[in-house]
Amino acid sequence: MSKRVDPKKYVILIGLVATFGSLLFGYDTGVVNGALPFMARPDQLNLSPVLEGAITGAIGLGAALGCLIGGRLADLLGRRKNLLYLSILFFLATIGCSLSPNAYIMIAFRFILGVAVGASSVTVPIYLAEIATKETRGRMVGLMDLVVVSGQLLAFIINAVLAIQLGNTSHVWRYMIAVAAIPAVALFAGMLKTDESPRWLVAKGRISEAMSVLHKTRTTKEQVIAELNELQDLLSKEENRKNFTLSDLKTRWIRRLLFLGIGLSITQQITGVNSIMFYGSQILTSSGFSTQAALIGNIGNGVISVLGGLFGLYLVGKIGRRPMLTLGLAGTTVCMLGITLISHFAPHSSQLPFYVLGLTITFLAFQQSCVSPVTWLMCSEIFPLRMRATGTGMAVFFQWIGNFAVSFTFPILLNGLGLSLTFAVFVIMGLCAIIFVQLFMPETRGRTLEQLENDFKVD
Structure with missing residues (x-):
C-alpha cells in the first residue's frame, strides 16, 4: 500500500511547478535587457532603434492576444493541460528566438513567445487559486507576481555572467535567450506529474476525479466533502446567473468600472517601469x-524588484489602496524627474551613471512595492462576479498594449530625444496617473466584494 503524500506539501509542490510559467514570464520579458546590446551589433542582427523597439515590444503585443485566449483555452482544455501545451510553445518559441537569422524572424518568434507569456499570466493564477485551500489561496496567488520579478532577476544575473564570460563572443545573446528552454522543460515535466483543478473537473461533471484530487490536496475527509458540495452549489448558481454581454455597457456604473480597470492597467505601464526592466x-x-x-549594475534593479514585491505583499494588508498607489506614483515620478534633471544639467559628470543607477533602483522600490501590487489587486476587486473574468481580461489586455507602447517607443525616443527629454515624458505621464487616481479611484480596502458591487451601483 502506497504512502499518502502530505496534502500541504503536495499543494506547495503544485504551486512551485505551476509558477515555472511565471518564471518564464519574467525571464522572457527580462532577458532582452541584456541581450539587446549584443543583438544590435552590425555583425549580428544590425538593429535600428525601430527594430530594437519592435523586437522588445513584440512580446507585449503577443501577450495581449495570449491573455484574451488564455482563459478560454484554460476552460476548454483544463488548467493543467493548458499549461502543458504552453510549456511546449515556450520551448519552441525560445529556440526559434535563439536561432533567428534576422530581426524579422526574431520579431515573429518574440510575438509567439508573447502569446505563451500572456496565456500563462491568465492560466497560472487561476490554477493556483483553484488548487489551493482557502487558507493558502492568497499567498499562493501572490507568489506568482514574486516569481515573475524573480525570473527577471534571474535573467539579469545570467545576462551579466554570460557577458563577462563570453563577452567577446559576438553571438552571446543567443545563449542568453536559450537558457529559458530549461524552465520550459521543467514546466512540461512537472505538469505531467500534477493533477487538474478540482473546480474545472466539477464543471465538466467529472466528480470522481475531482474528489480524488481533493483527497490529495485537503487534509481531512470532511474538508473534501464540504469543498466538493460548495463547488457544486457555486457552479449551480453560476449556471443560473445572467452572463455579461456588451449590451451591459449601456449601464453607467458598469462603464465606470471598465474605465477604472483599464485606467489602472495603463497607469501601471506609463510610470515607465518597462523602460527600466527592458532597457536598463x-x-x-x-x-x-x-x-x-x-549588466552588472542592472542586477541591482532585479534585486530591488524582488525585495519590493515581498514588501508589497506585507504593505497591501496594512494601508489603503488609494494612499498606497498615490505614494508609489509620487515616488516613481520623482525618480523620473531626478533622472531628467541630473542628465540635463550634468550630462558629462563622472558620477552620472551612479546617480542614474541609484534612481532606477529607487524607482523600482516604489513601483514593485506600491504601484504593481495595488493595480493587480484592484483589478481583481472592482468587477462584479458575472463580469469579473471579462472585465479583468480586458483590463489586462490594455496593460499589455501599454507594455507594447512603452517598450516599442522607448529606444526611438532615447535615440531621438536623448536621456533627459525621454524621461521628462515619463514625468508628465506620472503626473497624469496621479491625477487619475485622485479623481477616479475609490478605496476598496476593508469592504467585501459584494459591498463594493452594491456601492458602485448606487454611485
Missing part, C-alpha cells in the same frame, strides 16, 4: 557605464 542596460550605458558594468 541601455539606460546605464547612455549615462556612462560600459556594457559589462551596466
Whole structure:
C-alpha cells in the first residue's frame, strides 16, 4: 500500500511547478535587457532603434492576444493541460528566438513567445487559486507576481555572467535567450506529474476525479466533502446567473468600472517601469557605464524588484489602496524627474551613471512595492462576479498594449530625444496617473466584494 503524500506539501509542490510559467514570464520579458546590446551589433542582427523597439515590444503585443485566449483555452482544455501545451510553445518559441537569422524572424518568434507569456499570466493564477485551500489561496496567488520579478532577476544575473564570460563572443545573446528552454522543460515535466483543478473537473461533471484530487490536496475527509458540495452549489448558481454581454455597457456604473480597470492597467505601464526592466542596460550605458558594468549594475534593479514585491505583499494588508498607489506614483515620478534633471544639467559628470543607477533602483522600490501590487489587486476587486473574468481580461489586455507602447517607443525616443527629454515624458505621464487616481479611484480596502458591487451601483 502506497504512502499518502502530505496534502500541504503536495499543494506547495503544485504551486512551485505551476509558477515555472511565471518564471518564464519574467525571464522572457527580462532577458532582452541584456541581450539587446549584443543583438544590435552590425555583425549580428544590425538593429535600428525601430527594430530594437519592435523586437522588445513584440512580446507585449503577443501577450495581449495570449491573455484574451488564455482563459478560454484554460476552460476548454483544463488548467493543467493548458499549461502543458504552453510549456511546449515556450520551448519552441525560445529556440526559434535563439536561432533567428534576422530581426524579422526574431520579431515573429518574440510575438509567439508573447502569446505563451500572456496565456500563462491568465492560466497560472487561476490554477493556483483553484488548487489551493482557502487558507493558502492568497499567498499562493501572490507568489506568482514574486516569481515573475524573480525570473527577471534571474535573467539579469545570467545576462551579466554570460557577458563577462563570453563577452567577446559576438553571438552571446543567443545563449542568453536559450537558457529559458530549461524552465520550459521543467514546466512540461512537472505538469505531467500534477493533477487538474478540482473546480474545472466539477464543471465538466467529472466528480470522481475531482474528489480524488481533493483527497490529495485537503487534509481531512470532511474538508473534501464540504469543498466538493460548495463547488457544486457555486457552479449551480453560476449556471443560473445572467452572463455579461456588451449590451451591459449601456449601464453607467458598469462603464465606470471598465474605465477604472483599464485606467489602472495603463497607469501601471506609463510610470515607465518597462523602460527600466527592458532597457536598463541601455539606460546605464547612455549615462556612462560600459556594457559589462551596466549588466552588472542592472542586477541591482532585479534585486530591488524582488525585495519590493515581498514588501508589497506585507504593505497591501496594512494601508489603503488609494494612499498606497498615490505614494508609489509620487515616488516613481520623482525618480523620473531626478533622472531628467541630473542628465540635463550634468550630462558629462563622472558620477552620472551612479546617480542614474541609484534612481532606477529607487524607482523600482516604489513601483514593485506600491504601484504593481495595488493595480493587480484592484483589478481583481472592482468587477462584479458575472463580469469579473471579462472585465479583468480586458483590463489586462490594455496593460499589455501599454507594455507594447512603452517598450516599442522607448529606444526611438532615447535615440531621438536623448536621456533627459525621454524621461521628462515619463514625468508628465506620472503626473497624469496621479491625477487619475485622485479623481477616479475609490478605496476598496476593508469592504467585501459584494459591498463594493452594491456601492458602485448606487454611485
